[in-house]
Amino acid sequence: MSIKLTILGCHSASPRQNAFPTSQFLEIKERSFLIDCGEGTQTLLRKHKVQFAKIKHIFISHLHGDHFYGLIGLVSTFGLHGRENDLHIYGPKGIKEVITLQIKLAKSWTKYKLYFHELNSKESELIFDDKNVEVYTIPLDHRIYTNGFLFKEKKGERKLNMDAIQQNSEIEICDYHHLKKGKDFVSEDGKTTIQNKKLTFDAPTPLSYAFCSDTAYKPSIIPLIKNVDLLYHEATFLEDKKELTEKTKHSTAKEAASIALRAEVKHLILGHYSSRYDDLNNFKEEAQTIFKNVSLAKSGEIFEL
Amino acid sequence: MSIKLTILGCHSASPRQNAFPTSQFLEIKERSFLIDCGEGTQTLLRKHKVQFAKIKHIFISHLHGDHFYGLIGLVSTFGLHGRENDLHIYGPKGIKEVITLQIKLAKSWTKYKLYFHELNSKESELIFDDKNVEVYTIPLDHRIYTNGFLFKEKKGERKLNMDAIQQNSEIEICDYHHLKKGKDFVSEDGKTTIQNKKLTFDAPTPLSYAFCSDTAYKPSIIPLIKNVDLLYHEATFLEDKKELTEKTKHSTAKEAASIALRAEVKHLILGHYSSRYDDLNNFKEEAQTIFKNVSLAKSGEIFEL
Secondary structure (H helix, E strand, O other): OOEEEEEEEOEOOOOEOOEOEOEEEEEEOOEEEEEOOOOOHHHHHHHOOOOHHHOOEEEOOOOOHHHHOOHHHHHHHHHHOOOOOOEEEEEEOOHHHHHHHHHHHOOOOOOOOEEEEEEOOOOOOEEEEOOOEEEEEEEOOOOOOOEEEEEEEOOOOOEEOHHHHHOOOOOOHHHHHHHHOOOOEEOOOOOOEEOHHHOEEOOOOOOEEEEEOOOOOOHHHHHHHOOOOEEEEEOOEOHHHOHHHHHHOOOEHHHHHHHHHHOOOOOEEEEOEOOOOOOOHHHHHHHHOOOOOEEEOOOOOEEEO | OOEEEEEEEOEOOOOEOOEOEOEEEEEEOOEEEEEOOOOOHHHHHHHOOOOHHHOOEEEOOOOOHHHHOOHHHHHHHHHHOOOOOOEEEEEEOOHHHHHHHHHHHOOOOOOOOEEEEEEOOOOOOEEEEOOOEEEEEEEOOOOOOOEEEEEEEOOOOOEEOHHHHHOOOOOOHHHHHHHHOOOOEEOOOOOOEEOHHHOEEOOOOOOEEEEEOOOOOOHHHHHHHOOOOEEEEEOOEOHHHOHHHHHHOOOEHHHHHHHHHHOOOOOEEEEOEOOOOOOOHHHHHHHHOOOOOEEEOOOOOEEEO
16 A cells, blocks of 8 residues: 655646646556646756656646646657557546547647546546446536546455464465455365455555646535545635635645645645745645644655655 | 847747746837747746836737746736736637637636737737837747747938038927928028938838747748848757758748848847757857858847847
C-alpha cells in the first residue's frame, strides 16, 4: 500500500515563470495517473523526471485553460515519441471534440489508441476500476462543469502468518492462495479445519487520495471524501478576498480547511493560489486556524504515504 | 525605419526545459506582430519582457503544435488581463474553429474583439496593409498547409532639407506637408517654382523581414523574398540527416543558406533545430559554407536593424 503524489503545477490562471497551472502525477498501488494538465505540464514532467511512458490514464477536472491547455501538446508529444500504449483520457463532455479537432488539423493522427471517457453526470460515479484501484468523480461547484477525483486503493489480500502456518505440516504452498483470499484451511481428508484468521493477518488498510479543484465551498462533498488519507483542496483566495469566491466559484484557505476538518481527513494540501498573493505561507497559516495538518503544494514537491 | 526581432522560442517539436518551440515578436515601423505561438509562448513573453498589450496581430504559419498550441492560452490570458483592444489572428483555415471551440467549452468569451483572418490560398497574398507596413504570405512546402510571412516597411515621406528650405524665405511651415509628399514648391503668386528634390532628401530605404518555417527546400520562394534585409529560414537538420527532409518536409542548414544566397538577402537567421543535435554551432558552420552572414536563433536574442 503506498501513495506517491508529485506536484507539477499548483497555481491558478496563466502560467508564469516559476508559477505553473495545475497538474499532478499520482502513483497509487502500482498505478500511475496524471491529474489535470495545464499549459507547460510536459515541461514539468521532464523537469521532475516523470517517465512519460508511465502515464496511461489522464483525468481532467474541467475545461478551463489552466487545467487542460497542456493536454493536446502532451498527446502530440506521446505521438512524436512513438508511443504504442493506449492512452485513456477522462474529462468533461467536449474534450474528445477539441483534442481530435486539433489532431485532425495537424494531420497528426496518433499511432497509439486514444480512448476518451467523457463525463457529464452531476452525481459521483465510478470511472476507473481494476484489481488495485478505483477512481470516483467528486462533483464540484465551479463556473463550468467540474469534477474532483477520489482515488482509492482496493483492499489487498490477507497476509500469511508464516509462523502459524509452519506449525501445521498439512498446509502446503498450494493452499496459500486460498488462505490469502480469506478461506479457512481444510485438510485433504476433510478431518482438519483451521480458521483463516489463525493463519493470516488482515490486509493493510487501503489508502485514498481526493483531488478537489476548482470549487466554491461545497460541504456536500464531505461524505464522498470522508476520512481520506490525503486531500488536495483548492485555496485560490484568503479570507481577505472572500467576496471574490462567489462570483469566481473558488474557495478560501479557511474554507478548504473547514472541508478537511469536517471530512476528518488526515492531511490537507492547498494549491491553486491566486497570483494576487506573494507570500503563500499566509494560506497555510489561515488554514491552520481550523485544521492542523496542512501542507502547501509546490512544484516538484512529493507527498508519500 | 527600424526592425527589432525578439526570438522567443526557436526549437522544433516538443517544448523542453530551455528549448521552446517557435515564436517571435517583431517590431517594425511602429507596428508589433507576434509570429507563431508554440506552447509556453506566454511565459517567454513575460521572461523577455514583451508587453502583452503591444500584441494586436498574431500570424500563425501552420497548425502543428510547436507553432500554435500556445495560442489559446495567450488568447485566454489576454481575457484575464481585461484586454479591450481588438486582436487579429492570421492563420490557416480551421484556426477559428479550434480557438472558438475552446473558448466555448471554457465559457470564457473574450470581452475584446477577436478577428480571424483564415488563409487557404496557395499563392502569395497581401494579408495586412496599413500606412506603415505590408505583410504578404510566403507559401511553403510542408506536410500541412503552411505559410511564411514577409513583413515590408512602406516607403516613408521624404525628409526635409532644412538648409535648402531656409534659403527660400517664401517657404513656410505649412508647405512642409506637401514637400514631404514629394510635391514641388510653388509660391502663392505662382511666380516661383522649386523642384522638390532640391528641398528634400529621399526617404530612408524601407526594411523587410521574411519568416520561413516550416518548409522543405523551396527555391520558388526566392522571388518573393529577394533582397530582404533579414531572413529567418528553418534548418531542422544538418546535411547528415538529409534523407529525413523529404518525409518530414523540413530543410537542412545548407539548404537554408542556399535560399539566402540565391535570394541575395542581407542576413540569415537559422532556427527550428531538431532535438537530435546538441551542438547548434554545427548549423552555423554548415550554413556558412554557402552564405557568410548567418546567425543562430536563441531564446531571448534580439536582432535590430
